[in-house]
Amino acid sequence: MTVLVYLDHEGGVIRQASRSAITAATRLGDVDVLVTGPDAAAAAKSAAAIPGVKKVFAVTDTTGNSELAEPVAALLAQLAGGYTHILAASSATAKNVLPRAAALLDVQPIPDIVAINDAETFVRPIYAGSALATVKSADAKKVITVRASAFDPAPAEGGSATIEEIALPAGPGGSTFVATELSKSERPELESARVVVSGGNGMLNEENFKLLEPLADRLGAAIGASRAAVDKGFVSNEYQVGQTGKIVAPELYIAMGISGQIQHLAGMKDSKVIVAINKDPEAPIFQVADYGIVGDLFTILPQLEAELDKAG
Amino acid sequence: MKVLVPVKRVIDYNIKPRVKADGSGVETAGVKMSMNPFDEIAVEEAVRLKEKGVVSEIIAVSIGEAKAQDTLRTAMAMGADRSILVETDVVTEPLAVAKVLKALVEKEKPELIILGKQAIDDDMNATGQMLAGLLDRPQATFASKVEVADGAVTVTREIDGGSQTVKLALPAIITADLRLNEPRYASLPNIMKARKKPMEKITPADLGVDMTPRLSVISVSEPAERKAGVKLDSAAELVSRLRNEAKVI
Ligand SMILES: Cc1cc2nc3c(=O)[nH]c(=O)nc-3n(C[C@H](O)[C@H](O)[C@H](O)COP(=O)(O)OP(=O)(O)OC[C@H]3O[C@@H](n4cnc5c(N)ncnc54)[C@H](O)[C@@H]3O)c2cc1C
Ligand SMILES: Nc1ncnc2c1ncn2[C@@H]1O[C@H](COP(=O)(O)O)[C@@H](O)[C@H]1O
Numbered sequence: 001m002t003v004l005v006y007l008d009h010e011g012g013v014i015r016q017a018s019r020s021a022i023t024a025a026t027r028l029g030d031v032d033v034l035v036t037g038p039d040a041a042a043a044a045k046s047a048a049a050i051p052g053v054k055k056v057f058a059v060t061d062t063t064g065n066s067e068l069a070e071p072v073a074a075l076l077a078q079l080a081g082g083y084t085h086i087l088a089a090s091s092a093t094a095k096n097v098l099p100r101a102a103a104l105l106d107v108q109p110i111p112d113i114v115a116i117n118d119a120e121t122f123v124r125p126i127y128a129g130s131a132l133a134t135v136k137s138a139d140a141k142k143v144i145t146v147r148a149s150a151f152d153p154a155p156a157e158g159g160s161a162t163i164e165e166i167a168l169p170a171g172p173g174g175s176t177f178v179a180t181e182l183s184k185s186e187r188p189e190l191e192s193a194r195v196v197v198s199g200g201n202g203m204l205n206e207e208n209f210k211l212l213e214p215l216a217d218r219l220g221a222a223i224g225a226s227r228a229a230v231d232k233g234f235v236s237n238e239y240q241v242g243q244t245g246k247i248v249a250p251e252l253y254i255a256m257g258i259s260g261q262i263q264h265l266a267g268m269k270d271s272k273v274i275v276a277i278n279k280d281p282e283a284p285i286f287q288v289a290d291y292g293i294v295g296d297l298f299t300i301l302p303q304l305e306a307e308l309d310k311a312g
Numbered sequence: 313m314k315v316l317v318p319v320k321r322v323i324d325y326n327i328k329p330r331v332k333a334d335g336s337g338v339e340t341a342g343v344k345m346s347m348n349p350f351d352e353i354a355v356e357e358a359v360r361l362k363e364k365g366v367v368s369e370i371i372a373v374s375i376g377e378a379k380a381q382d383t384l385r386t387a388m389a390m391g392a393d394r395s396i397l398v399e400t401d402v403v404t405e406p407l408a409v410a411k412v413l414k415a416l417v418e419k420e421k422p423e424l425i426i427l428g429k430q431a432i433d434d435d436m437n438a439t440g441q442m443l444a445g446l447l448d449r450p451q452a453t454f455a456s457k458v459e460v461a462d463g464a465v466t467v468t469r470e471i472d473g474g475s476q477t478v479k480l481a482l483p484a485i486i487t488a489d490l491r492l493n494e495p496r497y498a499s500l501p502n503i504m505k506a507r508k509k510p511m512e513k514i515t516p517a518d519l520g521v522d523m524t525p526r527l528s529v530i531s532v533s534e535p536a537e538r539k540a541g542v543k544l545d546s547a548a549e550l551v552s553r554l555r556n557e558a559k560v561i
Contacts, residue, residue: 010473067476068478069441069444069451069453070444070450073441091472092454092470092471092472093471093472095441095453095454096441096451096453096454097441098441099406099436099438099439099441099442099445100441100442100444100445100451102407102438102442102445103410103441103442103443103444103445103446104445106407107526108405108406108407108408108525108527109406109407109436109438109442110527111435111436111437111438112435121530125435125535126338126433126434126435126532127323127329127338127432127433128432128435129535130328130329130331130338130534130535131329131331131338131532131533131534131535132532132533132534132535133529133531133532134530134531134532135527135528135529135530136527136528136530137526137527138526138527138528139526173481174449174480174481174484175450175451175478175479175480175481176478176479176480177476178466178476178477178478179476179477180471180474180476180477181474181476181477182473182474183473183474195560195561219561227490230491231490236474236475237456237470237474237489237491238470238471238472238473238474243432243435244429246472251560252554252558252560252561262328263325269538272558272560273554273558274538274541275550275554281543286543287538287540288538288540289540289541290541290542290558291541291542291543291544291550291553291554291558292541292542292543292544293543293544293545293547294543300547303546303547303548304547304550304551306547307547307548307550308551308561
């Protein structure tokens with residue numbers, strides 16, 4: 001069996017989540033990968049170094065077309081002939097592209113797998129992770145996205161794959177890339193951070209939300225948020241953790257002023273250690289927290305910083 | 313122009329789903345069902361476009377059991393003009409739903425199809441993209457802003473690192489994300505009016521679509537429950553436990 005993995009990269013460096021997808025892929029067969037974008041050449045080098053990768057297809061594109069689902073899905077469908085499985089980490093990009101490619105192949109995609117039972121049987125969460133479904137695909141090809149937190153990332157170095165430059169097919173005319181606005185942050189990436197500090201409605205406003213930064217600095221943490229915090233504009237959408245936001249599973253997740261609704265838990269309940277700080281002793285977040293403090297977060301936050309400084 | 317809005321009937325998002333004892337699925341009998349929250353956002357967006365004078369007619373579509381009528385009535389109470397129920401008892405997979413929708417698009421010729429980004433039961437996040445693929449039309453998923461002008465639609469999309477803007481020629485497919493709008497509640501007079509709005513009933517066979525799922529469910533189980541841990545009295549104790557007991561800092 002041979003597997004094609006569509007990789008996400010940032011500035012030519014393959015993202016950790018995509019390396020987790022490679023781990024999943026190596027359980028299924030030989031692995032080739034595809035990278036696209038303006039710095040695809042750098043990404044191809046980075047991909048070729050991942051152990052287990054046999055061949056890298058690189059599409060260097062400076063037109064913005066590789067940001068669009070239409071041509072990339074067409075390319076995946078074109079390449080699909082030689083593969084039994086097409087995989088990607090469950091990113092916004094993959095969710096945009098893979099189902100479209102699956103439709104072109106007349107395949108029902110299998111999103112967000114957390115386990116592989118055999119080449120056609122996979123486990124995936126449904127109902128915001130309230131249940132796990134084991135499903136068997138009857139399709140000749142499988143189109144799959146992989147929940148990165150469920151698979152250890154493949155190492156970044158040690159491999160030596162061959163690289164082949166290919167071209168992007170024209171999509172259906174009619175779709176034009178206008179612009180991307182990425183928020184800049186010096187912090188670790190939310191989905192691969194070892195520690196995540198998240199704030200909710202309890203942070204009250206945008207200014208107070210920034211009070212999480214000194215704590216995150218001390219812990220080398222990424223910052224996350226509940227939907228309520230994003231909806232109210234405390235932070236922008238890419239911070240959202242949950243069923244419809246990012247799925248994280250850090251060593252340590254600290255929830256500040258987050259009630260712990262099921263849609264939020266869906267994005268963080270696989271964290272190794274969960275800490276909750278909430279003034280409501282009945283908040284559902286305490287049902288999943290390893291350590292909880294009932295109290296006012298604005299009092300506890302500075303105390304936490306002081307304690308970390310003390311012993312650190 | 314016409315807009316088509318597919319709406320799915322799902323377990324209400326406030327209800328915690330229970331896995332059936334025999335592991336065959338999730339219990340839906342006697343459970344409160346509602347319109348998929350993302351589809352409410354999709355309907356709302358269509359209604360706002362109509363209020364702006366951009367859209368002339370909104371057609372809501374649901375594929376599912378006879379009871380999906382309730383969901384269509386809700387869509388019409390929110391402002392959809394008419395609806396189509398494609399009745400089937402089979403579990404609806406995105407591929408089959410996309411094929412049904414493709415057939416309806418070819419018949420109704422809407423210029424815009426607005427779906428939810430994700431159904432909160434199967435969490436597939438696939439149908440809109442698949443429909444766009446089958447129709448060979450442009451797509452804009454995870455929309456947080458939609459502007460229609462001069463035969464094109466400009467959409468701001470939520471992506472992992474921020475946001476992205478794309479411009480699509482019509483007809484086009486859009487999937488709605490949470491922050492596109494805040495859906496209205498249907499007023500009582502509008503609920504009454506919706507009862508008189510037309511609802512067409514057809515079957516997938518009428519459209520020549522085979523609904524047989526490609527994925528068979530082997531089993532459905534509860535995930536491992538996390539146990540509630542301990543409540544601590546101070547920040548000092550928390551830091552000490554994280555350091556010495558959990559060893560994560
Ligand atoms: C379709 C759908 C998808 C969704 N997807 C997501 C998702 O991906 N992610 C997500 O997070 N949510 C999601 N939600 C929303 C979810 O249902 C909740 O509404 C949301 O998570 C609530 O956020 P919150 O806990 O910050 O706010 P609230 O529920 O308002 O909780 C705030 C908490 O802060 C505490 N608090 C207030 N002040 C203080 C203080 N001074 N000190 C200490 N504690 C304090 C309160 O006791 C309370 O528990 C989704 C909902 C729907 C319908
Ligand atoms: N059975 C259905 N009937 C009507 N619309 C549906 C159905 N299934 C999916 N959809 C639409 O497709 C969107 C995405 O669903 P999914 O791909 O299943 O996550 C939903 O928000 C609906 O707009």
